[in-house]
């Protein structure tokens with residue numbers, strides 16, 4: 001049975017990832033409009049009615065913009081941690097949510113959908129209770145790691161053993177520093193609760209690579225402070241320094257902001 005990922009949208013302007021494990025289909029975040037996500041799913045031949053849950057990483061708008069509307073339209077359960085729910089409900093970030101569709105996620109604990117296992121792990125980012133996700137199915141592992149200020153040993157441990165990974169390559173530090181963002185915003189992005197830069201992400205990737213890692217999708221690129229080729233080259237260079245051959249030992253691709261990605265299988 002298939003275990004696969006598709007980035008419906010990825011970048012600072014909106015994120016939405018589709019994951020399928022056998023018959024089970026879910027979305028991680030909907031930071032794009034309800035219309036866009038429906039169109040994206042149609043492109044990969046997925047009926048939105050069959051989505052079993054929307055798993056939230058954190059409450060920033062580029063991750064939840066379309067969550068409420070999608071859930072209301074297709075009666076889809078929404079999974080988030082207790083603290084994230086409190087924030088989203090108190091500030092009415094999702095609009096009306098059906099009581100039955102409010103599902104509380106326990107961090108660092110496996111949620112089992114039969115054979116499909118979902119593990120939300122805590123990350124460092126300036127949201128109330130942000131998480132990344134590990135997905136496991138039939139002995140394979142796909143990991144989602146975006147909106148991460150810093151990667152420490154704990155996070156590296158979670159990423160290790162992935163057969164496929166969607167990893168944040170948010171910005172190039174030089175582009176960010178030389179760019180036009182106001183000082184406070186530069187400081188926020190560069191902080192330990194901001195976003196992962198190309199160098200740090202590439203370093204992490206080369207450290208967690210193992211022979212069973214089939215692909216990495218570079219995601220959550222900044223529109224203003226990164227370019228896909230630069231992110232790609234930084235990843236390639238770090239891998240090649242460790243004699244890992246891009247295209248042979250691992251497939252490296254960059255998720256496009258407004259285009260639905262190919263489907264990546266493990």
Ligand SMILES: [Zn+2]
Pocket residue numbers: 058060125127147
């Ligand atoms: Zn965020």
Ligand SMILES: [Zn+2]
Pocket residue numbers: 011012015060062063147220
């Ligand atoms: Zn984000």
